Amino acid sequence: MSPLPPFGRLLIANRGEIAIRIIRACRELGISPIAVHSDADGDALHVRAADQSERIGPAAAAESYLSIEAVIDAARRSAVEAVHPGYGFLSENAAFARAVEDAGLVFVGPSAAVLEALGNKLAARRSAAEAGVPIVPGTTVALGDDPGPVEAIGFPVMLKAAAGGGGRGMRRVDAAKELRPAMDAARREALSAFGDGTIYVERMIAPARHVEVQLLGDRHGSLAVLGERDCSVQRRHQKLVEESPSPAVSPTLRTALFESARRVAATVDFHNAATVEFLIDVEGNHYFLEMNTRLQVEHGVTELVTGLDIVAWQIRVAAGEALTADVLEASSRGHAIEFRLYAENPYDDFRPTAGRVTAWRMPDGPGVRVDAGVDRGTELRPEYDPLLAKVLVHAGDRPAALARMRRALDETRIGGLETDAGFLRWLVDDAAFASGDYDTSLIASRWVNGPALTDEEAALASAAAVAARMEGTTERLQAVPETGSDWGRQARREALRR
């Protein structure tokens, strides 16, 4: 802990669980956290947790959380010294980093130049290859309308957005006839998500494990390698589960991954938390995918095994502090797993669901950490990411961590909307996941749309429903009282402005 707070006030340009995570780090560092909110979030949990919150626009993310002008304006109004972008939204936007710098503020992240260099996944592929790091075979220039380069690689291939991230703009293509519509869809999704429709192509590596290395760099040239995370449980190329250490990584492979991660990091002059992502094939070869110079959703997994506070270190590094020996020499202890709770229906291709949270009880007790962005009464908004909370466990070894996660899920109670909890509860007992021998196809090949309801489950659910009806009350259970009339909400906003 530094003797003096790194900053007096810090603006968190994000919402949901990650805004709350950053607010907590600010509190521990003695910094006054300032939130931002759209009209849809006036009452949100992150607004209530901060010292103050600035309105930045209407519900649509493009006009609020993605508006550089609105966020910079909020930073000026609230007289902060630094801005933390969280993940998603503007976190990897070079223009935003530059605008923060131009406003005379500190961006908790790398410089705009680094974001520019790494934000283009194509340029990053070229630099990694030049640094001697293996990359997934494919193009290193933008894909035009000519399908030639794709056909030369051979199907199946992955189409990816040059400005991409978070699985958006990604498409698997198995045959030539699917190529054209897939290219159009990938471009459209990339354009809508990132404002840039440039795509490229990579050979499909399958089966594959998805493993990433956590880095932390300071402004004085020091780089800490904080172990790896296995992120192979994915749907729509987006992560649902992460664990550290990876059951698929041998000590030899770990050394090779760390060396490749260091080489990729050395291609840019960066300071901040960062992640270098790799695919690992069945022979144990690793291929560079991308480097993200921001906080990852799953950073907590590494925090549990290393005992470090990555978010606090991001802020301290941004203020110019040097990484200390205990960070540079950090080792990993035990096993940590994160399960993400999403408002998605796992029995219907993990489609996003909407609704109001009517019951909300999160797990607790030894070795359990919950980073949540909602609570009882929260209305899920279609404009934003459907992540509800992250449940993390830490234990001495992997079997103990799985037992702890099973216990934590049994303590978890959510009502009012469909979540992926049914999938997660199935996953802890799945033979492939439990053995550690699984790959990125686990959901597609083993879960599909979930097992059919068993007779026992149907009988128990029936018994519960009949018993509830027999109580004879006609009032709707769990009808959540309105969380505030319009004038109440207005009054709270007024109070926040003062």
Added chain:
Amino acid sequence: MTDYEVRIGGERPNPAAGWTLVWDDRAQGIARLVSGTASVPIVVEGNRSDWVVTLNGRRISVSVLTRRERLLADAASVERTHAGPTIVKATLPGLIVTVTVEVGDEIAEGATLLTIEAMKMQNEVRAPRAGKVIEVTVAAGQVVATGASLLRLE
């Protein structure tokens, strides 16, 4: 008890005997089913005949019907099967990105009809059954609410 009939999807399961419903936090619907020393954590939502029981993280819709409600429900379902066209509705609010079918198209069950962008993702709306498209009520660029009718299948 014998007066109630339970329906889950198309099935009519028998309620498990010997289990007692114990509320833990009734306002939230957090409860347990208890039988001897066995205890199953659940969440119960709903009223009258419509219930949702969350068991092992899975939401299970359960209808608990009296004899009178049973007769009404059966009559309504007969009406539905004879009603003809199926109206495909939006299951989530969002922006219509593309409409892949036109009036007159013969489509197979599961075929992509249109794409709705919600939660920053492209969600494909698929045909609930095979049929002919007789009306398309939305166009690309339009924002729809949950339950909005998108198109009709004959």
